[in-house]
Amino acid sequence: MFSFQEQFSAATKTQFEAQIAMITALTAKAFESVEKVIDLNMNVAKASLEESAANVQQLLSAKDPQEFFSLTAAQAQPNAEKAVAYGRHLAGIASNAQSEFTKAAETQIAETNRKIIALVEEVSKNAPAGSENAVAFMKSAIGNANAGYEQLTKTTKQAVEAMEVNMNTAATQMTQAATKATGRTTTRK
Secondary structure, eight states: OOOHHHHHHHHHHHHHHHHHHHHHHHHHHHHHHHHHHHHHHHHHHHHHHHHHHHHHHHHHTOSSHHHHHHHHHHHHHHHHHHHHHHHHHHHHHHHHHHHHHHHHHHHHHHHHHHHHHHHHHHHHHHOOTTOHHHHHHHHHHHHHHHHHHHHHHHHHHHHHHHHHHHHHHHHHHHHHHHHHHHHHHHHHO
């Protein structure tokens, strides 16, 4: 039979190791997300350079100002659509990273809570007579902390979902505005 100090020391060591493992996993996910953003930016930059060169060549081949403005207007909508697509892709990367972080944190907290409850149960079995109130207080505090965490998690998920809806709405509105602006420019010629 282990003493309380040995149990607490073993639980602390296990908790520390679990935290290191979680930090390592979150760091790996963060680097993976950064890598995706860098890849996205490199691909966008490369495509943008190629398209810009082609667009400049096309504009330079215009025979008169009307054709020049017509070509400029025709190039505006695809550029706006690409900017919206880039924003959506970037938001997707951020959303996936946030989701991975949330899952890792939830898993870690659930495991930690399970271990703490098991430790409290073990300690309560070996607790001296008269310490029932202290054990009940510890169990109540753990229950309250779990309820607070669950509420925080629920609120955070709702905020992230609202942010995603707002970003999608903004992207749709930008696409519609770009389409209208392009349509107005082409009808003026």
